[in-house]
Amino acid sequence: MVALRPRNGSTHVVVSDLPTKKPTVARLNSQASAKKANFRAKLLDSSKSSRRRGSSSSNTVTVSKSTPEELTPGQSSNFLTFSGRPPRTLPRPPYREVSAEALCAVGFESMVNEDRNIVRMMVESIIPQFNYIAALYDHICERENNTGGRETVVLDYSQSKSLPACTVLPTHMLAISTKPHPSSNAPKKVVLYPVHSSVLAMHCASLAPFPPVPPIDQASLDGTKQVRLPVMELNVPSPESFPMLMIYLYSKIISGVVNTCLPSPPPRDGSMDIASFCRQLAQTHSIELLSNHLGFVYGLWKNCTALGIFDMRLWAAMDFVWAILVDSIEIAHGLKVASDSKPESTSPSSSPSS
Known part of the structure; x- marks a missing residue:
C-alpha cells in the first residue's frame, strides 16, 4: 500500500513503495496520431523546462502525521435538500475551453493555437508515465490551515523501490480544502495531493493558472530522490469525491x-x-x-x-x-x-x- 507521510518533523512527504501496474494507454484518433511524435517531444520538454523557471524563494508547508482513511460514499458530507423529489437530471454549466494563459503556465506556449482536444489527447498519451501517482490517493497527508506566502513541500520518494525509471514526477502539490461552516470552530482540514499540472490544466477550464515550479536546489537534493513541489491552495465543494475525480482524470477508466x-x-x-x-x-x-x-x-x-x-x-x-x-x-x-x-x-x- 502506498502512503504519503511526513519525514523528519514536518517539511517532507515520503512516498513508500509503489505497486507495479500496467496503466491503460489512451487511444488516439487519426488526427492526433499524425502529430504524436512532435507533440510528445514538446510536452516532455515542457515538463522538464518548467522546473527551471520560477522563483526560488518560498515558505515551507507544515505537514501533520498522515491519516490513512478508506474513502466511501457513505462518509460523504454532501447533504441534499429538495422541497420535493430530487431533479431527474443534473444541469450542465455552459461549456468553456481552457485558456491560453493556463496553457502557458504549464509550459505549452507553442500549443496555444492548437485544438484543445488534440492537446488533451497528447497529454493522455504520456499519462502512463504519470499514472503511478494515482495510487497515492489510497492514503492522505493532512496539515493544519496555513496561510501566508508561497509554500513548498519536499516529496521524498527514496523508499519507493518499484518506481519506473521513465516516471515523470509530479509538478505541484494541491492543498485541497473546503470552507468550514461559519458556526464551526474546528480547524480547516487540508489534504495534500501530488499532481501534474498539465493533466489538470487541460481538463479544468475554471482552474487558475498553476504557479511556476521553483528551480531544483541541487545542493540540498543531490544524491537523493526528492523533489520540491510548490503548493497550490484549492477550495472544492466536495473534498470527499475529489480523489476519485483525480484518479479518473489520470486513468480515464x-x-x-x-x-x-x-x-x-x-x-x-x-x-x-x-x-x-x-x-x-x-x-x-x-x-x-x-x-x-x-x-x-x-x-x-x-x-x-x-x-x-x-x-x-x-x-x-x-x-x-x-x-x-x-x-x-x-x-x-x-x-x-x-x-x-x-x-x-x-x-x-x-x-x-x-
Whole structure:
C-alpha cells in the first residue's frame, strides 16, 4: 500500500513503495496520431523546462502525521435538500475551453493555437508515465490551515523501490480544502495531493493558472530522490469525491466512477435491465445508504461544475448513476412502481470494460 507521510518533523512527504501496474494507454484518433511524435517531444520538454523557471524563494508547508482513511460514499458530507423529489437530471454549466494563459503556465506556449482536444489527447498519451501517482490517493497527508506566502513541500520518494525509471514526477502539490461552516470552530482540514499540472490544466477550464515550479536546489537534493513541489491552495465543494475525480482524470477508466458512485456495481453481462437493477438496489440497500451515494454523486457534480470539467464520458456517467439512484430511492419510498423504473439516461456506451 502506498502512503504519503511526513519525514523528519514536518517539511517532507515520503512516498513508500509503489505497486507495479500496467496503466491503460489512451487511444488516439487519426488526427492526433499524425502529430504524436512532435507533440510528445514538446510536452516532455515542457515538463522538464518548467522546473527551471520560477522563483526560488518560498515558505515551507507544515505537514501533520498522515491519516490513512478508506474513502466511501457513505462518509460523504454532501447533504441534499429538495422541497420535493430530487431533479431527474443534473444541469450542465455552459461549456468553456481552457485558456491560453493556463496553457502557458504549464509550459505549452507553442500549443496555444492548437485544438484543445488534440492537446488533451497528447497529454493522455504520456499519462502512463504519470499514472503511478494515482495510487497515492489510497492514503492522505493532512496539515493544519496555513496561510501566508508561497509554500513548498519536499516529496521524498527514496523508499519507493518499484518506481519506473521513465516516471515523470509530479509538478505541484494541491492543498485541497473546503470552507468550514461559519458556526464551526474546528480547524480547516487540508489534504495534500501530488499532481501534474498539465493533466489538470487541460481538463479544468475554471482552474487558475498553476504557479511556476521553483528551480531544483541541487545542493540540498543531490544524491537523493526528492523533489520540491510548490503548493497550490484549492477550495472544492466536495473534498470527499475529489480523489476519485483525480484518479479518473489520470486513468480515464469510467467504470471505476460508476462502481464507486453506486452501492452495488451494475451487471455487465446483460442479465438484468435497468428497471430490475433499480428494484434490486431498492430492495437490497437502505434508503440512507442510497441517499449517501446520491450525495456523493451530487458532490462530484459540484466539483466538476466548479472546476470547469467538461469530459463527456464523465458527465454521461454522472447522469447514468444519478438517474439510477433517484429511481431506486423513489422505489424504496413507494413513490414509484418498480416495473416502471426507467432512468432517462443510459449507461455510457463508450465506457471501457475495465
